[in-house]
Amino acid sequence: MDDTDADIDSSYVETLDIDGEAVTVVPEPYFYILLNKPEDYETSHKPKHYRSVFSLFPDNMRNIDMQAVGRLDADTTGVLLITNDGKLNHNLTSPSRKIPKLYEVTLKHPTGETLCETLKNGVPLHDENETVCAADAVWKIRPPCC
Numbered sequence: 001m002d003d004t005d006a007d008i009d010s011s012y013v014e015t016l017d018i019d020g021e022a023v024t025v026v027p028e029p030y031f032y033i034l035l036n037k038p039e040d041y042e043t044s045h046k047p048k049h050y051r052s053v054f055s056l057f058p059d060n061m062r063n064i065d066m067q068a069v070g071r072l073d074a075d076t077t078g079v080l081l082i083t084n085d086g087k088l089n090h091n092l093t094s095p096s097r098k099i100p101k102l103y104e105v106t107l108k109h110p111t112g113e114t115l116c117e118t119l120k121n122g123v124p125l126h127d128e129n130e131t132v133c134a135a136d137a138v139w140k141i142r143p144p145c146c
Contacts, residue, residue: 030085031066037080043071050074053082069093070101078104100133113137 014025037043041053054062069081069089083089092099116135123130 028084030088031083032085032088033066033082035080035082037072037077039077040074042074043068043080053080104138111137 013027016023016025035053035056037053038056040050041056042048042050043053045052045054053068054066064084066082066084067086067089069083069092072078072080081092091097116137119132119135121131
């Protein structure tokens with residue numbers, strides 16, 4: 001390794017013997033990006049109806065192997081974690097890990113605590129009764145113009 005590699009932890013560097021020639025392999029560093037996903041973007045590399053969230057990145061980043069941790073629907077806005085760390089992605093999204101998720105929704109029509117109780121008791125989804133750990137109504141009053 002030369003001086004440009006000085007900040008790389010040598011425990012991650014491997015030397016392989018390929019056809020009698022020593023080849024040094026330095027792993028690509030992981031990166032983590034928090035993206036505030038706008039509406040009308042799909043969380044997909046191959047979008048079907050809207051633009052891809054990955055099109056928001058500059059050209060020099062589009063060929064990097066990066067994935068979204070989870071997904072947000074096209075009409076949903078919010079924080080989306082983008083990374084090239086496949087192990088972290090799997091650990092955060094695997095149902096067996098039971099990582100809690102927090103969602104804030106804006107309803108078209110007013111509702112009451114009954115909706116929260118319904119969510120806590122379970123609603124049918126994909127032929128199973130899905131429940132939430134907690135549901136709280138947070139009341140916000142918005143001016144008619146917004």
